[in-house]
């Protein structure tokens with residue numbers, strides 16, 4: 001099968017978004033999540049359910065989440081620039097923000113996992129075939145536990161854009177992958193954080209699988225000069241809101257079971 | 258009242274392993290211990306082909322039906338260099354994570370979850386991620402025994418027989434559980450959205 005051109009993919013994205021906008025104008029609800037059947041992302045075609053999700057009340061175990069604490073994660077794991085003998089190449093940056101439930105309450109003491117490409121756009125993963133250099137001083141994986149205000153914070157280098165084989169000359173906008181646990185398993189989320197003003201946004205079928213512009217904007221961090229350190233690193237802020245409300249009970253850190 | 262719009266999910270992509278894989282992450286109990294049960298199955302696409310880059314998570318009650326409140330104990334042995342996170346200790350935490358193999362198979366060493374209340378049907382809560390899958394999917398894997406409880410279950414009783422089958426594991430003569438997850442197709446698994 002020959003690969004589609006970028007123009008064909010862009011046209012498909014535009015057509016889908018126009019359909020969505022017309023539907024919303026006609027009274028359909030605004031979407032907050034990606035459309036899992038978004039054909040411009042070719043690998044999704046055979047990998048999404050075609051039946052509607054079955055709406056249920058969460059029960060017992062689903063109302064709770066695995067419990068994490070500071071003893072699972074070392075503080076230094078949130079600094080991706082000190083995992084090797086030397087410093088990684090690239091633009092040093094800090095990314096921080098709050099993890100909140102739908103009522104705006106902080107999600108405390110929960111695990112945040114991140115992984116990303118290096119400054120050249122290359123993952124250390126063995127299946128990554130992009131002919132850009134590996135950085136011997138960068139792995140690209142980090143973890144942290146949210147504090148009492150629901151805040152996470154990572155120090156890293158800005159990842160590069162990278163090519164993929166969805167279509168001819170396909171490039172992903174620079175992004176950091178995030179995996180987050182809420183206080184209920186129903187809130188579990190894996191997503192990607194993007195950087196403001198990326199020129200690849202209109203071309204990318206993964207970012208555009210979220211059909212609503214306001215929802216897409218929620219994945220884009222904000223540059224924050226107050227987080228930028230003189231002579232050291234640039235700062236970005238990105239808050240994450242989990243679906244729904246958490247149980248009111250929240251386990252204090254350090255409680256032994 | 259929910260006021261803030263939720264952050265959208267995105268695909269886990271093809272390169273999640275070094276970010277998310279956990280050594281012994283699929284061993285909720287030590288393998289081959291007396292009460293250990295092996296839960297296995299494949300994740301399949303709409304052509305029935307196995308996914309080599311899916312990630313399956315389970316979260317379950319302990320054998321007595323209680324929500325485990327033990328700490329996860331997922332530690333990185335050293336932060337210098339590239340070391341995967343490893344499950345430490347043998348405390349039952351109820352959480353497991355398994356990336357699919359080249360044959361598309363996930364596997365967990367665990368115990369049968371107990372019933373949360375008298376007469377309720379025990380199940381594993383499941384989250385599925387994959388390259389090509391835009392967002393997480395939630396489903397359940399019910400134990401095949403306790404047919405009265407299965408018949409009375411709010412979710413299962415709202416489904417057709419075939420749909421019900423897509424949520425109930427099969428048990429072999431050695432006590433192990435098997436359950437395939439079909440992302441699409443005739444045998445498509447029932448996936449859940451929560452109120």
Ligand SMILES: [Fe+3]
Pocket residue numbers: 175177270272
């Ligand atoms: Fe990526």
